[in-house]
Amino acid sequence: MSRPQVLENVVCPFCGCLCDDIRLTIEDGKIVGNERGCALSKAKFLQATTDRMMSPAILQGSEFVEVSLDEAVDRAARILAEAHRPLIYGLSSTENDAHREVYRLAEYLGGVVDNTSSVCHGPSIIGTQESGEPVAALAEVRNRADLVIYWGANPLYAHPRHVSRFVRAPGVFIKDPKSERQMWVIDVRETVTSRVADRAIIIRPGTDLEVIEALRALVRGHTIDVSSVGGVSLDTLREIADAMKSAKYGVLFYGLGLTQSRGRHSNVDAAIRLVQDLNNYTKWSMMPMRGHYNVAGANKTSTWTTGYPYAVDYSRGYPRYQPGEYTAVDLLRRREVDALLNVAADPIAHFPRAAIQGLKSIPIINLDPKRNLTSLIATVNIPTAIAGIECDGAVARMDGLPLYVKKIVDPPESVLPDREVLRMIFDRVQEVSRQ
Amino acid sequence: MGKTSRDYTEAVSVCELDRTTMSVLEIGDGDLVSLETIDGEVVVRARLGRGLEPGMGFIPAGPYANVIISADTWESGMPDFKGVRAKVFKAAGSRVFSIKELVAKMLEE
Numbered sequence: 001m002s003r004p005q006v007l008e009n010v011v012c013p014f015c016g017c018l019c020d021d022i023r024l025t026i027e028d029g030k031i032v033g034n035e036r037g038c039a040l041s042k043a044k045f046l047q048a049t050t051d052r053m054m055s056p057a058i059l060q061g062s063e064f065v066e067v068s069l070d071e072a073v074d075r076a077a078r079i080l081a082e083a084h085r086p087l088i089y090g091l092s093s094t095e096n097d098a099h100r101e102v103y104r105l106a107e108y109l110g111g112v113v114d115n116t117s118s119v120c121h122g123p124s125i126i127g128t129q130e131s132g133e134p135v136a137a138l139a140e141v142r143n144r145a146d147l148v149i150y151w152g153a154n155p156l157y158a159h160p161r162h163v164s165r166f167v168r169a170p171g172v173f174i175k176d177p178k179s180e181r182q183m184w185v186i187d188v189r190e191t192v193t194s195r196v197a198d199r200a201i202i203i204r205p206g207t208d209l210e211v212i213e214a215l216r217a218l219v220r221g222h223t224i225d226v227s228s229v230g231g232v233s234l235d236t237l238r239e240i241a242d243a244m245k246s247a248k249y250g251v252l253f254y255g256l257g258l259t260q261s262r263g264r265h266s267n268v269d270a271a272i273r274l275v276q277d278l279n280n281y282t283k284w285s286m287m288p289m290r291g292h293y294n295v296a297g298a299n300k301t302s303t304w305t306t307g308y309p310y311a312v313d314y315s316r317g318y319p320r321y322q323p324g325e326y327t328a329v330d331l332l333r334r335r336e337v338d339a340l341l342n343v344a345a346d347p348i349a350h351f352p353r354a355a356i357q358g359l360k361s362i363p364i365i366n367l368d369p370k371r372n373l374t375s376l377i378a379t380v381n382i383p384t385a386i387a388g389i390e391c392d393g394a395v396a397r398m399d400g401l402p403l404y405v406k407k408i409v410d411p412p413e414s415v416l417p418d419r420e421v422l423r424m425i426f427d428r429v430q431e432v433s434r435q
Numbered sequence: 436m437g438k439t440s441r442d443y444t445e446a447v448s449v450c451e452l453d454r455t456t457m458s459v460l461e462i463g464d465g466d467l468v469s470l471e472t473i474d475g476e477v478v479v480r481a482r483l484g485r486g487l488e489p490g491m492g493f494i495p496a497g498p499y500a501n502v503i504i505s506a507d508t509w510e511s512g513m514p515d516f517k518g519v520r521a522k523v524f525k526a527a528g529s530r531v532f533s534i535k536e537l538v539a540k541m542l543e544e
Binding site for chain 1: 436437438439440473474484485486487488491496497498501502503504505506507508509510511512513514515516517518519528534535538541542543
């Protein structure tokens with residue numbers, strides 16, 4: 001038995017915080033200890049080997065038949081080569097080099113490539129395209145911010161160390177975060193985060209846009225001829241606006257409460273303009289609470305490579321972008337695609353029923369380390385290595401910071417990283433197309 | 436806890452409701468409720484939600500919620516995951532579908 005090995009400063013590949021201070025203990029090629037990680041991080045590292053897809057498999061009738069990797073790749077390549085309008089979807093839980101292979105494949109096939117941001121912070125990107133991106137680095141938040149507002153986000157649940165690493169932690173200019181930094185939450189319901197905040201403001205569901213616009217008016221010194229907006233009294237709104245204007249450095253973190261509710265990108269657009277207005281008086285920044293650990297990276301690699309952050313159609317041989325047209329849910333709802341290559345995502349668990357029905361009569365190729373709901377109905381399942389645990393790669397944190405994730409342990413026997421499987425599929429697609 | 440585990444099913448097949456709604460509809464914590472929208476119907480377990488306003492329900496993201504939401508994205512790519520109007524009924528004598536049953540049902544309709 002070998003001596004336990006301790007690895008310091010490991011980057012956790014779970015959520016968009018990409019905590020880079022994890023201490024792992026490795027024994028006999030297995031991760032047996034995770035210090036500093038949150039519950040999600042512990043589960044990700046310590047249960048890396050559980051619930052895995054162990055062999056490539058092809059669905060025959062209602063049974064999965066285990067096949068060799070070459071056979072699975074051949075079947076996947078034939079499905080893609082024969083498809084008229086293939087969709088490649090996912091990308092947020094894998095590293096940037098795998099993304100590169102996906103764009104190459106999408107361009108070659110004349111297909112559509114979309115990432116999971118179309119059902120999370122896609123509207124944030126549309127808002128940003130309208131009004132700009134007043135983003136800060138997370139370290140800047142910790143060092144300078146004296147007022148932090150979470151709007152429609154529940155970090156204690158979804159990004160468990162976001163608060164303790166960047167908001168309740170001391171920074172260069174904020175020595176005592178408890179007394180020198182205020183943490184407020186604006187949401188439609190009480191949450192675990194709102195319970196520990198210095199102030200929680202509950203608004204009526206679906207009124208985010210109205211509340212933001214009311215705050216904008218108050219920040220600009222206008223009078224509003226109503227007694228409340230979105231269930232919040234005008235006096236309270238005036239207090240919030242005054243506190244925002246008098247902060248030395250404010251940061252607005254926002255979650256799916258803005259992007260998935262009525263208004264969507266208009267909510268984000270309005271919030272950006274509120275932050276712009278506040279910058280006439282003091283310094284404010286804002287940042288989306290990105291969920292999957294490399295969904296911010298998926299938007300970046302897509303923009304570098306295709307010119308657009310998501311919803312990219314190559315059917316004319318050059319990239320075109322249109323959310324609502326080339327986004328996965330819309331394509332499936334309209335029954336427009338005739339094959340799906342799913343990479344590191346789980347559309348069956350996360351799409352509305354009418355979109356899932358668009359998958360029932362088309363072949364699905366599923367690349368993922370673990371069994372998920374999409375693997376239950378996929379035509380071809382190919383297990384891959386877990387990026388950041390079983391293979392290395394580059395990923396992007398929620399504030400855009402690129403980080404290198406390491407290979408910690410070996411993947412299960414004959415399991416390859418996403419990028420290598422995708423390269424094999426690409427090579428085979430070329431061969432099949434030439435035939 | 437994988438997506439095919441019992442833990443996952445139990446985590447996503449619930450609907451948090453406020454105390455008033457539960458007492459008016461005589462629903463107890465853990466009782467089965469049927470949720471109906473214009474897009475579908477699903478049976479889940481009711482849970483008492485802390486700090487919910489009367490009339491508001493909360494279902495965690497997952498396949499049970501996806502049964503009753505629309506796939507119309509209003510040309511944005513994003514479906515209505517939040518702010519969906521639904522009716523809640525007591526569903527004693529009914530049962531919560533397993534994930535496999537639920538997925539099969541979604542695909543066959």
